[in-house]
Amino acid sequence: MAETLTVNLGERSYPITFGADPADGVSPLLQSLGQAGRRFAVITDQNVATLQAAVLQRLFGGAPTYAVPAGEGSKSVAELGRVLEFLAEQGLGRSGAVFAVGGGVIGDLAGFAAASYLRGVDYYQVPTTLLAMVDSSVGGKTGINLAAGKNLAGAFHQPRAVCIATDFLPLLPPREFAAGMAEVIKTALLGHPLLFADLERSALRPGDPRLAGVVRACCGLKAGLVEADEREVAEQGGRALLNLGHTFGHAVEQVTGYGAYLHGEAVAIGLAAAVRLSRRLGLVGDAEVRRVESVVANHVLPIRLRTPLAVPELMAAMARDKKVRAGALRFIVLESLGAAAVRGAVPAADVEAVWREVGAA
Numbered sequence: 001m002a003e004t005l006t007v008n009l010g011e012r013s014y015p016i017t018f019g020a021d022p023a024d025g026v027s028p029l030l031q032s033l034g035q036a037g038r039r040f041a042v043i044t045d046q047n048v049a050t051l052q053a054a055v056l057q058r059l060f061g062g063a064p065t066y067a068v069p070a071g072e073g074s075k076s077v078a079e080l081g082r083v084l085e086f087l088a089e090q091g092l093g094r095s096g097a098v099f100a101v102g103g104g105v106i107g108d109l110a111g112f113a114a115a116s117y118l119r120g121v122d123y124y125q126v127p128t129t130l131l132a133m134v135d136s137s138v139g140g141k142t143g144i145n146l147a148a149g150k151n152l153a154g155a156f157h158q159p160r161a162v163c164i165a166t167d168f169l170p171l172l173p174p175r176e177f178a179a180g181m182a183e184v185i186k187t188a189l190l191g192h193p194l195l196f197a198d199l200e201r202s203a204l205r206p207g208d209p210r211l212a213g214v215v216r217a218c219c220g221l222k223a224g225l226v227e228a229d230e231r232e233v234a235e236q237g238g239r240a241l242l243n244l245g246h247t248f249g250h251a252v253e254q255v256t257g258y259g260a261y262l263h264g265e266a267v268a269i270g271l272a273a274a275v276r277l278s279r280r281l282g283l284v285g286d287a288e289v290r291r292v293e294s295v296v297a298n299h300v301l302p303i304r305l306r307t308p309l310a311v312p313e314l315m316a317a318m319a320r321d322k323k324v325r326a327g328a329l330r331f332i333v334l335e336s337l338g339a340a341a342v343r344g345a346v347p348a349a350d351v352e353a354v355w356r357e358v359g360a361a
């Protein structure tokens with residue numbers, strides 16, 4: 001029997017189920033869709049379709065399935081178009097539903113397709129990467145990238161349920177596991193000091209018995225922030241805190257063309273940058289910078305750019321980031337290791353200096 005956590009959003013509330021076997025969460029959903037005579041389609045990527053073929057067959061049988069090429073490149077206008085055409089070809093009606101089975105790329109892409117197809121149909125998140133389990137599958141942010149920047153087109157569209165199953169993880173490549181740990185470390189830093197201390201005591205590796213508890217803790221913290229500030233409008237203390245490290249990270253992803261760094265790797269460098277910016281602003285000291293960087297590095301993640309990127313290009317990418325309000329640079333900073341805050345009007349010179357500290361030229 002899967003354990004459940006509810007994301008409380010009034011009529012948009014939904015359960016997150018936690019278990020080992022994905023059937024525990026997914027089968028009851030399919031049963032109730034079937035009883036109501038509702039059809040559904042599965043959106044996944046080609047890696048998941050191949051590696052998890054037996055699981056997909058067991059869960060969804062011969063349901064219409066569309067597999068996009070794996071990777072960040074599929075969060076594109078072109079791929080969104082293909083997913084929408086697929087849903088239409090299947091004749092999915094307003095009562096139809098979409099299952100997003102994959103990592104954050106699939107959740108964001110299929111979620112956006114579900115938000116826009118017939119002006120919105122139900123969808124369900126079945127995350128298969130650590131990153132998607134601890135972060136992207138919860139909260140209803142969906143979207144794709146544009147040439148001008150990351151996640152620049154999208155919608156808030158909450159899933160009807162999230163089914164987390166750790167049985168998906170053993171086939172996840174180590175580099176992808178590490179990328180997921182970047183979001184875990186982020187979550188610990190912004191609001192879970194005990195989790196940070198635990199990760200500091202010993203790094204979490206694939207197969208670690210602590211993993212299921214860590215996934216639940218991250219979902220719990222994210223659910224609380226989403227409940228308090230579903231559309232990220234709070235000036236302080238809301239959902240924006242989840243962007244810790246992301247303004248820097250998104251700039252790295254954009255300048256390198258979405259491929260050289262996994263999202264989680266860019267976020268890892270972003271966390272190093274965020275703690276360094278916090279030190280420049282006088283919020284934390286050298287010890288905190290060392291501690292954050294060693295936890296990130298101990299989880300096999302980068303804390304410096306692998307090759308120098310140009311500071312002006314990174315600054316220009318940041319200026320296009322949708323978190324920039326009215327032209328002012330706004331950052332999530334650390335007040336301590338386990339507490340974050342939004343800081344506006346950060347001097348550009350400080351940000352440029354931080355870029356150089358993490359290896360930009």
Ligand SMILES: NC(=O)c1ccc[n+]([C@@H]2O[C@H](COP(=O)([O-])OP(=O)(O)OC[C@H]3O[C@@H](n4cnc5c(N)ncnc54)[C@H](O)[C@@H]3O)[C@@H](O)[C@H]2O)c1
Binds near residue numbers: 046047048072130151
């Ligand atoms: N919506 C949100 O709130 C939110 C939050 C954080 C990140 N994101 C987005 O999430 C994306 C990154 O997600 P990701 O890291 O999961 O990337 P991803 O979806 O590209 O998955 C990573 C890789 O792992 C493979 N894979 C997936 N499941 C697997 C499994 N069980 N076994 C083996 N291989 C598997 C995929 O095919 C892919 O190659 C980014 O686009 C980021 O912007 C969104």
